[in-house]
Amino acid sequence: MFHISESMLNYWNEHPEPKAKDFEIDFIETRVGSKLPCPYVDFITRYGSVIFGRDSERRCFFDYLVIFPDRREIHEGDIAFLREPMRLIQAYDNLTTPEYEGDKQKPCFPSNYLPVGSDAGQGQILLDLSENSGKVWYWPERYCSWGTEDNTWLGFVANDFYEFINKLRP
Numbered sequence: 001m002f003h004i005s006e007s008m009l010n011y012w013n014e015h016p017e018p019k020a021k022d023f024e025i026d027f028i029e030t031r032v033g034s035k036l037p038c039p040y041v042d043f044i045t046r047y048g049s050v051i052f053g054r055d056s057e058r059r060c061f062f063d064y065l066v067i068f069p070d071r072r073e074i075h076e077g078d079i080a081f082l083r084e085p086m087r088l089i090q091a092y093d094n095l096t097t098p099e100y101e102g103d104k105q106k107p108c109f110p111s112n113y114l115p116v117g118s119d120a121g122q123g124q125i126l127l128d129l130s131e132n133s134g135k136v137w138y139w140p141e142r143y144c145s146w147g148t149e150d151n152t153w154l155g156f157v158a159n160d161f162y163e164f165i166n167k168l169r170p
Contacts, residue, residue: 002043003166011055012047017084019048024085031089032114037134039161040116040127049084053120057170064138064155075155077138079125079168082117091115095124098145107146109139109154126154127161136164 025045029035053060060078083091096111109126117125122141128134136158142151158164 002046002162004047005055005057005059007055007057008052008059012050015051015054017048017050019046020044020085028085028089028114032092032111032129034112034129034133036114036129037127037161039134043161043165044082044085049082049087051081052079052168059168059170061169062138062157062164062167064157066153066155068153077123077140077155077157078119079117080120082125083115088114088116091118091124104145104148105143108142108151109146113137113139113154115139125157125164134160136161 020041022045025036025041060080062077062079063074064077066073066075092111092115095106095108095115096113098106109124112128112130113126114129115124116127119125119138124139124141126137126139128137135156138155138157140155142149144151146152158167
């Protein structure tokens, strides 16, 4: 269950964004070859591709955990918006598919992660579609392909989309 603050709900009602339709959910699932987790579907069909941080509380911040071989670090991230279904597929294709043989910048992260939203820069809010289906992760923008240089980690945010939304803070 989502616990949406009154100020967030008021902003979303005053500035409505498109809500996902069943055929759009089907299209995404067909394209990525996986069912979308119920909490995420519940959110985008109920509230839509909303904008965060513009309500009176500016509720858009979250913590994420990064586990390195020698330490654990907690960082703060933010979410600016959730993508509309067609833009989500464009972002997925753009961030997970190399443009040419030997592309040194793509894939940015493994293809079992769906970039459902973005922070105020180029960082991505990712939804895990693998055996950890439904977990929410954060990928800070990196300029090299996955597994090279410093692009070797994702930050864990939440066990599911309910927890992610409910833990957002001003």
